[in-house]
Amino acid sequence: MGAATVYQLAKASVKVAGIDRHHPPHTFGSSHGDTRITRLSVGEGAQYVPIVRNSHRIWRELEALSGESLFEQSGLLVLTSHDDFDPGDETDFTLRTIGLAQTYGIEHEVLDAAQIRQRFPQFAQVADSAIGYYEPGGGFVQPERCIEVQLRLAEQQGATLYKGETVTHISSDEHGVTVTTDQRTLQADKLVVSAGNWAGGLLGAPFDRLLKVYRQQLFWFELEPGAQLVGASPTFIFTHGLGEGQTNYGFPALPGEGSLKIATAQYHTSSTPETLDRTVSPAQEREMYEQQVQGRLCGVTAKVVKSAVCAYTVTPDHHFIIDQHPTLQHTLVVSPCSGHGFKHSAALGEAFAQWCIRGASELDLSSFSLTRFEGQ
Ligand SMILES: Cc1cc2nc3c(=O)[nH]c(=O)nc-3n(C[C@H](O)[C@H](O)[C@H](O)COP(=O)(O)OP(=O)(O)OC[C@H]3O[C@@H](n4cnc5c(N)ncnc54)[C@H](O)[C@@H]3O)c2cc1C
Structure with missing residues (x-):
């Protein structure tokens, strides 16, 4: 999710930095193992169909730009x-x-x-x-290659990538966000947190309870x-x-x-x-x-x-969480996993970039709001 978001922001000529505690693609999170299923008829729910359609378009765009094979329509x-x-x-x-x-x-x-x-x-x-x-038209994508290609293209278009660097603290005020890592402090207008398995530990309540x-x-x-x-x-x-x-x-x-x-x-x-x-x-x-x-x-x-x-x-209902942080301003928290997120990642990166640039995405992501867990 981070690689896709950084790529889309760099492509839109936004000044962007990506921070990862490891060196993606790596084997410590949720995005390794050679292959991920993708299909247009997403039995998990109708809300996913427009997302995966966009992803299929973007995988092909990335293939054309990189010369790499990413998406195999094996049936x-x-x-x-x-x-x-x-x-x-x-x-x-x-x-x-x-x-x-x-x-x-x-x-x-x-x-x-x-x-x-x-x-x-x-x-x-x-x-x-x-x-x-x-x-x-269904088949599989190759996650490590998708990540590597998006990060490479992002860097070519001006993104800064801090690898092997851990975010330790996030704060915000009306002007923007401050991200502290174990090596530096960065200021930004907007922040997208896509910390995968580590999101609960990094963000605390309510994410530590929900994820x-x-x-x-x-x-x-x-x-x-x-x-x-x-x-x-x-x-x-x-x-x-x-x-x-x-x-x-x-x-x-x-x-x-x-x-x-x-x-x-x-x-x-x-x-x-x-x-x-x-x-x-x-x-x-x-x-x-x-x-x-x-x-x-x-x-x-x-x-x-x-x-x-x-x-x-x-998450408790096995659907994604994509929402603004309840107390941190200018911060989007994304947990598009629950075991079925990779196929959507290219399109979600595009949607998160739109949120950074103009405060909303073309895709309707409202069903992934945190409010559905209120009281849990
Ligand atoms: C076994 C398995 C099979 C799957 N099969 C499918 C499938 O067939 N089809 C499908 O669509 N999806 C599938 N999924 C789900 C899909 O792979 C995930 O939804 C997706 O990879 C999640 O991406 P992510 O960016 O949220 O997490 P990750 O790729 O884990 O990324 C999180 C990143 O955050 C970094 N990070 C965390 N904390 C910090 C910090 N404090 N500072 C800096 N960096 C930090 C980590 O290093 C990591 O790189 C599968 C998942 C698994 C595990």
């Missing part, structure tokens, strides 16, 4: 397949995704069990009641010899049961990599950026294989060739 399959599936269940993620695509005229196909088996035989044991949503950090694991499983997955696997979100831990997601097996990345999400044990265990144990690798891969995905072995830990910053 996206959202799939629900389990014996307890109720086709009338309005909370089902696949059904919600289909509904949004129909409402917003997003190109897609609805697949039944026979079509899923025929087109995507890598999904083992597809239930007869299974339903699939296929969005040909919880959840450790997540990413796994790259080696392909079976001769597996026909390369070039034939979409980006996917696969619900195989009811409740937490019954959904996994994955990415295409890419040429030359010999592996397929797959992950799931957990919301039962929260951590802090300071205490987060950043290693994945062999027992956790085994557990992932047994619970999410074995018997569900063909062509993939139990061998993990790479793993990573990354963390979500999650």
Whole structure:
């Protein structure tokens, strides 16, 4: 979010500084692990559709400017397949995704069990009641490259980047904001705080109460010899049961990599950026294989060739927080995570830049206001 905002401000010829305690792109926050799903039909809610549309436009603009490949339209399959599936269940993620695509005229196909088996035989044991949503324009973006490109272009257009420098204090008055780091003090007219996992610790109340950090694991499983997955696997979100831990997601097996990345999400044990265990144990690798891969995905072995830990910053309703700070003037606080923010980051950076320049954004971001948590 910070890289996108700095880039958009520099592009608009605004004098801008970006400050990061690490050296982005890095592996300590929420924006690493090679790939992030993007899709126009955002089953999390209709309010996200205009945002992701803008992001898709900006990824292509960034590709043209940088010559880097950032956004791969591999096709996206959202799939629900389990014996307890109720086709009338309005909370089902696949059904919600289909509904949004129909409402917003997003190109897609609805697949039944026979079509899923025929087109995507890598999904083992597809239930007869299974339903699939296929969005040909969906796929993935490459977060580290997106960050690196936006920061590089921002610097080329005059932004100053302070890396390896930690913000320790923020104050404001009617004239602007004062940001104190462990190395300097900066004055600015406007401030956008996008501190990810660290936002609660940096900003205190009410953010420390509202934002919880959840450790997540990413796994790259080696392909079976001769597996026909390369070039034939979409980006996917696969619900195989009811409740937490019954959904996994994955990415295409890419040429030359010999592996397929797959992950799931957990919301039962929260951590802090300071205490987060950043290693994945062999027992956790085994557990992932047994619970999410074995018997569900063909062509993939139990061998993990790479793993990573990354963390979500999650709000009570799993939607973003984007709002002016309740007491700090000229300060926008943004926590567009809850596990689904990257696809929106390019467009949000553009919107946050507009807020800095003219006090409002073209995108309607009012549903992410802090007021919805009043009393919590
Ligand atoms: C495992 C995983 C899978 C995900 N999958 C998807 C997906 O498929 N699709 C999708 O759209 N989204 C996905 N997301 C969510 C998405 O990646 C996040 O929403 C997004 O990356 C959050 O970006 P951010 O800028 O808020 O946080 P970060 O990228 O973590 O940035 C916060 C930055 O603030 C810096 N910082 C913090 N405190 C200070 C301080 N005091 N001083 C200076 N700098 C500071 C940090 O160093 C860091 O660089 C996933 C997230 C995870 C963890």
